[in-house]
Amino acid sequence: MAERIIELRDIKKSYGQVYALGGVDLSVDRGEVVGLIGDNGAGKSTLIKILSGVVRPTSGDILVRGRPVSGWSAARSRDAGIETVFQDRALAVQQTIVRNIFMGRELTGFMGWLKVNKEIEEASRLMREIGFTSKVFTPHSIVGQLSGGERQGVAIARAIYKQAELIILDEPTTALSLTETAKVFHFVRQVRASGRSILFIGHNIHHVFEIADRFVVLDRGKVALTTDRSAVKSAEDLIHFMEDIAHPGGLPGLREASAAEQGAR
Amino acid sequence: MAERIIELRDIKKSYGQVYALGGVDLSVDRGEVVGLIGDNGAGKSTLIKILSGVVRPTSGDILVRGRPVSGWSAARSRDAGIETVFQDRALAVQQTIVRNIFMGRELTGFMGWLKVNKEIEEASRLMREIGFTSKVFTPHSIVGQLSGGERQGVAIARAIYKQAELIILDEPTTALSLTETAKVFHFVRQVRASGRSILFIGHNIHHVFEIADRFVVLDRGKVALTTDRSAVKSAEDLIHFMEDIAHPGGLPGLREASAAEQGAR
Amino acid sequence: MSKAMEPDLQNPFGDVRAAVEGKEWRHPASHGLRGFVLDNRASLGTLAVFIVMMAVFMIANPTVFTTWYLYSSVLTTLPVALFVVVPLVFVVTCGEIDLSFPATMGFASWVFALVVQAGYDPFLGIAAAVLTGILLGFLVGSLVVYGGLSSLIATLGMNFLLRGLIQIINEGKSMALTGLANSPAYKIFSSQVYGVPVQIFWAIAFVVLSAMLYNRHRFGAQVKVVGDNPDSASQMGIDVKRVRVKVFVFVGIGAAIAGCFSVMINFTWWPTAGDGYLLPVLASVFVGGTPTWGGIGTVAGGAIGAVTVSFIQTGVVAAGLSGFYVQFFNGLIIILSLLGHKWNQARYR
Amino acid sequence: MSKAMEPDLQNPFGDVRAAVEGKEWRHPASHGLRGFVLDNRASLGTLAVFIVMMAVFMIANPTVFTTWYLYSSVLTTLPVALFVVVPLVFVVTCGEIDLSFPATMGFASWVFALVVQAGYDPFLGIAAAVLTGILLGFLVGSLVVYGGLSSLIATLGMNFLLRGLIQIINEGKSMALTGLANSPAYKIFSSQVYGVPVQIFWAIAFVVLSAMLYNRHRFGAQVKVVGDNPDSASQMGIDVKRVRVKVFVFVGIGAAIAGCFSVMINFTWWPTAGDGYLLPVLASVFVGGTPTWGGIGTVAGGAIGAVTVSFIQTGVVAAGLSGFYVQFFNGLIIILSLLGHKWNQARYR
Amino acid sequence: ATTALCAAVSTLPARALDAQWCKDVHIRFFVGGAEGDAFGTIVYNGAKQAAADLGPKVDYIFSGWDVEKMVQQLREAVAVKPNGIAMMGHPGDAAIMPLAEQAHKDGIKMMYQNVPVPTVTAAFGGGYVGAQQEQQGRALGAEAFKLAGLKSGDKAIMIGPFENESRGARERGTVAALKEAGIDVVQINSQTEWAADPNLAIPLITAALLNNPGVKAVGYPGGQMLGNVPTYMQAAGRKPGDIFNFGFDTSPQIVEAFKGGWVQLTADQQPFMQGYLPILSLCQQVVLGLSPMNVDTGAGFVTPQNYEIVSELAKQALR
Ligand SMILES: Nc1ncnc2c1ncn2[C@@H]1O[C@H](COP(=O)(O)OP(=O)(O)OP(=O)(O)O)[C@@H](O)[C@H]1O
Ligand SMILES: Nc1ncnc2c1ncn2[C@@H]1O[C@H](COP(=O)(O)OP(=O)(O)OP(=O)(O)O)[C@@H](O)[C@H]1O
Numbered sequence A, B: 001m002a003e004r005i006i007e008l009r010d011i012k013k014s015y016g017q018v019y020a021l022g023g024v025d026l027s028v029d030r031g032e033v034v035g036l037i038g039d040n041g042a043g044k045s046t047l048i049k050i051l052s053g054v055v056r057p058t059s060g061d062i063l064v065r066g067r068p069v070s071g072w073s074a075a076r077s078r079d080a081g082i083e084t085v086f087q088d089r090a091l092a093v094q095q096t097i098v099r100n101i102f103m104g105r106e107l108t109g110f111m112g113w114l115k116v117n118k119e120i121e122e123a124s125r126l127m128r129e130i131g132f133t134s135k136v137f138t139p140h141s142i143v144g145q146l147s148g149g150e151r152q153g154v155a156i157a158r159a160i161y162k163q164a165e166l167i168i169l170d171e172p173t174t175a176l177s178l179t180e181t182a183k184v185f186h187f188v189r190q191v192r193a194s195g196r197s198i199l200f201i202g203h204n205i206h207h208v209f210e211i212a213d214r215f216v217v218l219d220r221g222k223v224a225l226t227t228d229r230s231a232v233k234s235a236e237d238l239i240h241f242m243e244d245i246a247h248p249g250g251l252p253g254l255r256e257a258s259a260a261e262q263g264a265r
Numbered sequence C, D: 001m002s003k004a005m006e007p008d009l010q011n012p013f014g015d016v017r018a019a020v021e022g023k024e025w026r027h028p029a030s031h032g033l034r035g036f037v038l039d040n041r042a043s044l045g046t047l048a049v050f051i052v053m054m055a056v057f058m059i060a061n062p063t064v065f066t067t068w069y070l071y072s073s074v075l076t077t078l079p080v081a082l083f084v085v086v087p088l089v090f091v092v093t094c095g096e097i098d099l100s101f102p103a104t105m106g107f108a109s110w111v112f113a114l115v116v117q118a119g120y121d122p123f124l125g126i127a128a129a130v131l132t133g134i135l136l137g138f139l140v141g142s143l144v145v146y147g148g149l150s151s152l153i154a155t156l157g158m159n160f161l162l163r164g165l166i167q168i169i170n171e172g173k174s175m176a177l178t179g180l181a182n183s184p185a186y187k188i189f190s191s192q193v194y195g196v197p198v199q200i201f202w203a204i205a206f207v208v209l210s211a212m213l214y215n216r217h218r219f220g221a222q223v224k225v226v227g228d229n230p231d232s233a234s235q236m237g238i239d240v241k242r243v244r245v246k247v248f249v250f251v252g253i254g255a256a257i258a259g260c261f262s263v264m265i266n267f268t269w270w271p272t273a274g275d276g277y278l279l280p281v282l283a284s285v286f287v288g289g290t291p292t293w294g295g296i297g298t299v300a301g302g303a304i305g306a307v308t309v310s311f312i313q314t315g316v317v318a319a320g321l322s323g324f325y326v327q328f329f330n331g332l333i334i335i336l337s338l339l340g341h342k343w344n345q346a347r348y349r
Numbered sequence E: 001a002t003t004a005l006c007a008a009v010s011t012l013p014a015r016a017l018d019a020q021w022c023k024d025v026h027i028r029f030f031v032g033g034a035e036g037d038a039f040g041t042i043v044y045n046g047a048k049q050a051a052a053d054l055g056p057k058v059d060y061i062f063s064g065w066d067v068e069k070m071v072q073q074l075r076e077a078v079a080v081k082p083n084g085i086a087m088m089g090h091p092g093d094a095a096i097m098p099l100a101e102q103a104h105k106d107g108i109k110m111m112y113q114n115v116p117v118p119t120v121t122a123a124f125g126g127g128y129v130g131a132q133q134e135q136q137g138r139a140l141g142a143e144a145f146k147l148a149g150l151k152s153g154d155k156a157i158m159i160g161p162f163e164n165e166s167r168g169a170r171e172r173g174t175v176a177a178l179k180e181a182g183i184d185v186v187q188i189n190s191q192t193e194w195a196a197d198p199n200l201a202i203p204l205i206t207a208a209l210l211n212n213p214g215v216k217a218v219g220y221p222g223g224q225m226l227g228n229v230p231t232y233m234q235a236a237g238r239k240p241g242d243i244f245n246f247g248f249d250t251s252p253q254i255v256e257a258f259k260g261g262w263v264q265l266t267a268d269q270q271p272f273m274q275g276y277l278p279i280l281s282l283c284q285q286v287v288l289g290l291s292p293m294n295v296d297t298g299a300g301f302v303t304p305q306n307y308e309i310v311s312e313l314a315k316q317a318l319r
């Protein structure tokens, strides 16, 4: 079995009286793509925020490469090689692309002074890598001047810098067009090929099915299913499963809507 | 032919040096569902913002029920029976559901005093209509306390109030789960059944194909295609068409990604 | 297909819904005391601060604080502050701030003083002052809104500019309006009824009307929405700029009335009139529980905040502390109120 | 499949890319003059306002404005303002504001005066003052940041509270430090070199260092990011609260140094020391071209803004206008600068 | 000037009474300026000394010279019904009148300091301690004209709070006297910030001197500015004695300035007495039934010849 990069054990999280997560186990091995799916409010974003150290769990353990950690924080998570593209992209829109790429991880020399030229070089390299040279902007362009897809690109560039071990993508294709979506897919495959891991979150189950090696289905704060790709015949199976857990009694309207969707294909 | 509710003629719009729209014609008849599709940045949102009076076109004419209008504004657009659910939902999150539903259209009596009870009644009715009674919140709940899907519901409730003639939905299912998406579909069919019109914008071409009677494809600020549903065999046809206009020479990567997507179904 | 789905639209979650069957939504306020408290927690918090503060003062010196005169003397000038605090709650709710009201007070009351000194009826003077207030409010508002400037700094600049104009023209000379005492306007606006200064009745009427405007009128509803999310408001057909200008005009009107009341209390107009109100009035708004980020606020809280701030100085001195303690207590009350309001001001995004 | 796609990742838009082939990205600044102007348009705008203002004054009275004494006298007091304006640019960039610096100035310089009066070396006094500044900045910052309060009002409250403390303890007494003139510290920090007041050199060094801190140091980078989007910053592992507290500490340090310089100018500490700087310093920051919404700002602009504001009074009087015009011109310059900066402050969301 | 102070102290009826003979009396005392204001502090010290000597309970009130605030504070003072109130006269007759009437009705004894309110005292009684502002200002103008050796047609600068009629009455008086003597007077309105930090006026005074190169004399308002003259003159590149600097009040800084030859004349209005005497008089009125005291504290001038007499007192913030 491949090395286990990170493991969450019995993670619980409540916001006041809202129980976002009620005891979740999740692990990611080296080189695999894990697809995390679930309804709105299932707790997906909360879970990955805990992984990336932004949100502190109410209880539960976090293990990095088998060893339990304490004092888990966003900074420590990044140090451990976990990079996240958040649902809201987490960009500072009035700053340059360079400043966004190196946010919280400035390249500094003596006494915290920035290595400005080094940063520009690296940023240029990254942007070229994800295919950004075609535009008229430079590493000094203000992120606020970019389109939605381009901003997503900056967020991804930030994530791939430093050869992170695990990259978390929270609904990266939301509000992206086909062209832009294809680009994100490119990138995911590229990362997998280089032996790194990805945790991919999406509502479009077809997308997730296409890309993931393993699926984790969250339902109202609990893991409803963990399965390898080989165990699932098609995306439709997954969709049916999700409908069933969402409405055990069966909801005719929903079934029809989804049937219609399938029928159209 | 059914009555023409609204018509745009040769609409152009530029933001500084960015040409968002370069001469677009668009019309919506009574009782039809028009699907507006196009890549990111194609100008879809700009176009519907012009329709709803939020953005003023650089040039071009707007005709309401055949008559040209001048001084088109958001207020006049709403008076003409056009309601819009914007991409960013346009909710005031610190206000109650009632205040959001009646935003800009307060129910007032003598000298502008609010008819508070009437507003509450109406809001309750609307929320019940779109299936919101199951939750613990009331018309006085603060919108900021609702989930994404619930907020979308408030935006839709606002749009269906007053039996608008034309309802514009800008990517209403983005970031919604299957269950929530099904609800939105419900609603669209309901509106069509009642003889009103809908302009539906979406990136998920399967969704749009399923729901629309007519398609308009925007490409870089121009209408690339207008076609009736009957003229298109399947969603795949539309997807192919869009790929072709996006990359006339053909882009292998994209084609493969999309083929993969199809294959998975 | 759509046929088959229709019942669902009416009852898409029939099973869950059964659970709340028969429960009609009610306004939280109709839930009795608890609802009332929830609805008014910001102003009640302010009231609590005020009561605690007064209790401390009373314990320190019971005799003074049981004298009616003490209250009546505070009630004489409190109205001046109230007439600006309340419109400022609107401005802050609208996501702006107005630091130019002291100069507007000075300017409008100057017009009032000129009219009265010229021998016209004080009523005419008040009308002229209010007109001046409207014009200045419109000027400041237009500059901020149509000029697209930061209201914090632009209104500070306007305060300097307008005060400078007053100074340049008057060269520091004040005006004594001793004849005012015998005018009917004075009787109506500035005398005493059974030992209660009448101006407080006018101020209470103003506060109540404004509170209704805030909570039960289209103007208030639009001010809140504009402060909350201006983009949405304009997408929903609200003329955001106009609403913004209107709140500045409202401040202008309030400041003008405040200026006139102040002159009628003192029988004198000074070229510095209004300047002393800048900080106390600002503090009142925020001590009252209106947050700085816009979208929400409380008129009643602002009014109670003004009462609180008015009593700090009086209370400190009456409690037997030297005047050197006044500033310290000013700061303390502001900080404590802010800390107190933290618990009832949730900010949603 | 992934094999087939790999080349695309390297060159997904090969056709379009060809158009820009061979063009390497360069820093806009390396594009020569145009890039320089673009990069510094806010501070250049401020400079333009300053130059225009000075030109008007000079035309009004050429002789006075060619006298060195005029400039040297401004340069005596300007440093005091600069030491607070610059840290305030950081605070405003960070999305906060600090109105408590006048009291911090007073407090820190009080410590300085006490140490000197007790017969210790002024250097020790400066060290003690800076330590006080750090502590007070930390106190104010922690209150705002960990208390989650609105910095506008909370720091205003702290200003009252700290000033109140000074007053309570001192009962208004000032301290004359006549011995100071002969100390080496005075020679180094407050004498004249070839007719130029030395404090300006220290201030320039401070401004340059701060500008580098702002543009070329992790601290500045993090301040900007935190002011721009605190949520992102914390998601990216930046300790947002710590950065925020740090900027308040920076103001504390600046205010302490400013306070010491102010005392050294005329060998006297007043219990009101620092109070007079509140409005001019605030105005300088915004006249300098730092917007109120956080995320961006300009240290050089702020410094030029301070120079501009310092010259308004002087210029008005030197141009032969009566002092009554000073406030008017203060307001005018603030408004004009804001209007001017509108064009170079695009706000992205 | 010193004799006036001694005279006042010797009028204490200490022989006939116990120490603290006034201890059951409650007085509200208006210090006038802001907390820490140079002038106000001396007034405050005078009042505190009186309170310590005589024993009354005194509430001290600060207003930052904001006249509107002062009136409200007086209103609250009257409401509390102390035995006596020592009020600053700045708001003027019209504003004080109704409150003086109320105080008269309630039997509250009144004293006024610093600015006279003749109409009020004529109508409802009360004494006055302080300079006759206008007169003192005029006297200073005349004295400066004499000592500086000015001639008709010479130029002088006068700084003062001209924006406030009653506070600036003295300085206006000086301007009037100089003008009547044929001097060309440039008036500069002092900014409120200068009260907190006189350094802020450095560039402005330099500018004024440069703009009016022929100026022979510069007059400063009461407060801290006169003590800052050495700094002003150095900044403008002037040497001691180049310019005849004169003004109001005394302070350790002013004494130093005399020592260095920077300042040539000040009209001492003895703020200490403006604190001490009103309390004394109120005690006398309340306890002994004496009639209110009227003292012109603007008695003397301090010059390079006699400044040493005040220097020690100034250091203790007594003059
Ligand atoms: N800061 C918060 N305060 C209170 N409740 C929260 C907060 N963040 C999330 N929640 C709640 O926690 C639950 C899980 O939210 P989460 O964002 O993790 O869902 P999600 O699966 O990512 O949904 P989506 O698909 O819409 O992104 C929801 O009920 C949500 O309302
Ligand atoms: N306020 C604005 N200022 C400048 N450019 C703008 C503005 N709004 C839109 N644009 C530009 O206009 C073009 C069309 O944008 P629009 O939002 O209409 O696209 P869209 O088709 O809705 O895209 P998406 O699918 O991402 O929502 C884009 O290039 C965009 O960058």
Ligand SMILES: [Mg+2]
Pocket: A044, A045, A046, A087, A170
């Ligand atoms: Mg999520």
Ligand SMILES: [Mg+2]
Pocket: B044, B045, B046, B087, B170
């Ligand atoms: Mg769009």
